[in-house]
Amino acid sequence: MIFVDCNVPMYLVGAPHPNKDRVIALLTKLVRDREQFVTSVEVYQEILHRYTAIQRPRAIDEAFASLDRIIDSVLTYGMPEIRSARALLDTISGLSARDALHVAVMQRAGVRRILSFDNRFDVYPGIERLR
Numbered sequence: 001m002i003f004v005d006c007n008v009p010m011y012l013v014g015a016p017h018p019n020k021d022r023v024i025a026l027l028t029k030l031v032r033d034r035e036q037f038v039t040s041v042e043v044y045q046e047i048l049h050r051y052t053a054i055q056r057p058r059a060i061d062e063a064f065a066s067l068d069r070i071i072d073s074v075l076t077y078g079m080p081e082i083r084s085a086r087a088l089l090d091t092i093s094g095l096s097a098r099d100a101l102h103v104a105v106m107q108r109a110g111v112r113r114i115l116s117f118d119n120r121f122d123v124y125p126g127i128e129r130l131r
Contacts, residue, residue, distance in 0.1 A: 081101065
């Protein structure tokens with residue numbers, strides 16, 4: 001099972017970029033290997049936030065659609081994950097609040113791999129970042 005970070009659909013629908021080609025190649029291979037993909041409601045919120053902040057609301061629908069096509073399940077979170085994310089911030093230097101929440105959600109679901117171009121996930125032991 002692989003957690004999909006928000007930068008994956010953003011690269012898919014964004015302008016030409018070296019990571020766009022990399023995402024397409026990775027997804028092609030992972031789908032061929034019949035990997036299962038999950039994300040969280042927070043990833044959708046990040047897409048909403050980013051494209052609203054840069055005044056590109058039409059890109060929201062494109063990013064949502066690209067994510068919807070590959071995701072098998074959308075994980076939610078509550079206070080246990082929020083408290084876990086808070087504790088992670090005290091123990092893992094270099095992990096952002098957003099990333100700590102993703103890690104907490106991943107831990108609860110037993111997910112150990114993440115498809116992301118955010119190298120801050122590399123500081124967390126036990127998480128394998130696919131890139």
